[in-house]
Amino acid sequence: xxxxxxxxxxxxxEREGDWRRLETLLGKGExxxxxxLTDEELLQIxxxxxxxxxxxxxxxxxxxxxxxxxxxxxxxxxxxxxVYGPRTKFTQRLTKFFRHDWPAAVSGLWRETAISAAxxxxxxxxxxxxxxxxxxxxxxxxxxxxxxxxxxxxxxxxKKVLYDNDSGHFLGGFAVFLFTHNAQVSIxxxxxGFAFGVPTxxxxxxxxxxxxxxxxLYASRGLGWQLGGWLMIHGATELFACILxxxxxxRIGLAVAFPGDKTRLDAASEAGRHAGVVMIGVxxxxxxxxxxxxxxxxxxxxxxxxxxxxxVTLTLWLGFxxxxxxxxx
Amino acid sequence: MTATFNxxxxxxxxxxxxxxxxxxxxxxxxxxxxxxxEFVTPEGVDLRLQLGSAGERAAxxxxxxxxxxxxxxxxxxxxxxxxxxxxxxxxxxxxVGAIELMAAFFLRxxxxxxxxxxxxxxTPGKMALGLRVAARDGGRLTSEAIFTRNALREIExxxxxxxxxxxxxxxxxxxxxxxxxxxxxxxxxxxxFLLFPLFNRDRLRVxxxxxxxxxxxxxxxxxxxDLASDxxxxxxxxxxxxxxxxxxxxxxxxxxxxxxxxxxxxxLAAVAQRIRRKIDWTAGPGEHDADFLAAYYAALRGRLxxxxxxxxxxxxxxxxx
Numbered sequence: 295x296x297x298x299x300x301x302x303x304x305x306x307x308e309r310e311g312d313w314r315r316l317e318t319l320l321g322k323g324e325x326x327x328x329x330x331l332t333d334e335e336l337l338q339i340x341x342x343x344x345x346x347x348x349x350x351x352x353x354x355x356x357x358x359x360x361x362x363x364x365x366x367x368x369x370x371x372x373x374x375x376x377v378y379g380p381r382t383k384f385t386q387r388l389t390k391f392f393r394h395d396w397p398a399a400v401s402g403l404w405r406e407t408a409i410s411a412a413x414x415x416x417x418x419x420x421x422x423x424x425x426x427x428x429x430x431x432x433x434x435x436x437x438x439x440x441x442x443x444x445x446x447x448x449x450x451x452x453k454k455v456l457y458d459n460d461s462g463h464f465l466g467g468f469a470v471f472l473f474t475h476n477a478q479v480s481i482x483x484x485x486x487g488f489a490f491g492v493p494t495x496x497x498x499x500x501x502x503x504x505x506x507x508x509x510x511l512y513a514s515r516g517l518g519w520q521l522g523g524w525l526m527i528h529g530a531t532e533l534f535a536c537i538l539x540x541x542x543x544x545r546i547g548l549a550v551a552f553p554g555d556k557t558r559l560d561a562a563s564e565a566g567r568h569a570g571v572v573m574i575g576v577x578x579x580x581x582x583x584x585x586x587x588x589x590x591x592x593x594x595x596x597x598x599x600x601x602x603x604x605x606v607t608l609t610l611w612l613g614f615x616x617x618x619x620x621x622x623x
Numbered sequence: 624m625t626a627t628f629n630x631x632x633x634x635x636x637x638x639x640x641x642x643x644x645x646x647x648x649x650x651x652x653x654x655x656x657x658x659x660x661e662f663v664t665p666e667g668v669d670l671r672l673q674l675g676s677a678g679e680r681a682a683x684x685x686x687x688x689x690x691x692x693x694x695x696x697x698x699x700x701x702x703x704x705x706x707x708x709x710x711x712x713x714x715x716x717x718x719v720g721a722i723e724l725m726a727a728f729f730l731r732x733x734x735x736x737x738x739x740x741x742x743x744x745x746t747p748g749k750m751a752l753g754l755r756v757a758a759r760d761g762g763r764l765t766s767e768a769i770f771t772r773n774a775l776r777e778i779e780x781x782x783x784x785x786x787x788x789x790x791x792x793x794x795x796x797x798x799x800x801x802x803x804x805x806x807x808x809x810x811x812x813x814x815x816f817l818l819f820p821l822f823n824r825d826r827l828r829v830x831x832x833x834x835x836x837x838x839x840x841x842x843x844x845x846x847x848x849d850l851a852s853d854x855x856x857x858x859x860x861x862x863x864x865x866x867x868x869x870x871x872x873x874x875x876x877x878x879x880x881x882x883x884x885x886x887x888x889x890x891l892a893a894v895a896q897r898i899r900r901k902i903d904w905t906a907g908p909g910e911h912d913a914d915f916l917a918a919y920y921a922a923l924r925g926r927l928x929x930x931x932x933x934x935x936x937x938x939x940x941x942x943x944x
Contacts, residue, residue, distance in 0.1 A: 370670060
């Protein structure tokens, strides 16, 4: 009966074992158990994948078995994603992120960072002058975030907020609350950049207004220096992160609005990836800021120590992001 | 080494921009299925990737939403149980609260990112529907692309959903009635983002657009039996003349393959009858429809594949090639 067999059937019978072997190995690898693959198996996958890809070409040209072709298409696709997927180990990717990708992405974003910081600072300055001239501005700018800290409050109660050490509370909880809240807000600020950056600009301006109005309130009571320490111990990190999130949003907004030589789609996705790196870093910065604010600020009650921490963290961040460094391999 | 790749199915180079300007009609790889894209691997094989349809994407998202919600409820209940065991006071209870807050945050913001970073590049919902995320340019799927595509979910779904839910709760408790205009704005906002994939050919979400990704089908198929293999013995009993074996083309062959795999007796009988009439075949005594069809399938495929080797691909029965 041998002569009655189809050529495509013989073709399949000869290669079926390899295909099934590849299927098993891919199944193992895809389930994230890449470590359970032995070295020998790992080396086998690319070879088997190329054989499957060549089988697919041959099958398309010579076989009319639709289910076989569909199977090979699925197998080759899975193989392609595995073989050409990310190969580096998680720890390697992490080191590369901190040593190269993150600082490079941030320093590559300096123009947007400057815009973002300028909007923030101008808004803060405007709020400061307006509130100093006319206290009525304060409520419309700070609104619900005041929590009793307004011009009706006594100087003593305002001062108490700055040096309240929350004794008897689990400070880690406060830090976590601050982190989750800030991270959510900055992700939102970033994502809103899609609408040509306009909502991001409004968002940055609003943050600046609140800050400026608060400074005006405390300065009017002669507590300006003290408020500075209270704010900057974590603000050096948190506000920086906030400005970077705004900058990341602007990068996307600008790419969508002015794609330049590229198509709008290409420009947007390139900007999206670049800004994505910055945003992963922003989340890391906010964890640091949350710890500094939730724990550091509540336990360190001396102004100059607060300023010292602020100065050190700011110097570290600036050096980390902007100091020229050797090309990472 | 990355795949060369035609992101746009159109042959037009002059197409640009999201706005205005008429563009020429796109040329699809597969006119029957507009979601198939040419995708040439470095080995030079066209994988013909198929994009996930809007329905599948929505179903996957709903599935993930259910998983997140269930996880959230379990978290809330266990945190409440732990806190009540501590009498709702002291640093212990606050510690539990902190853990819960952190876990809820990660569930909301990092559920998608975590799963898409794994080798399968798919959340459980996507996996259930045989979908995965891939880079549009055929290159590697990077972690920043995954972060970006999921950060955008924040404005696509979570922010408006939270606002609407909050507004609803507030109006229920009568604390503060939410402005009808605010609700309307929220619904319009969400609607624009939710329906965005329907208004572009590649079914891109805003997040996909910015991250340079798309969602493709990568189903796991098992290798089915070759229908021609067990037919080879039977073929001896059914001796078809060359004319009889040449009655149909590839299209009919594949319909027949489908019929044989489904093994529905009524369809088998109907199809067997049609073929017998077409090729003038008189059924012998005790001849099973399934046997006849399997044998005819093998004969037809043998004939068509032979012609294929000589460069003739007969599309269907009307094709005279």
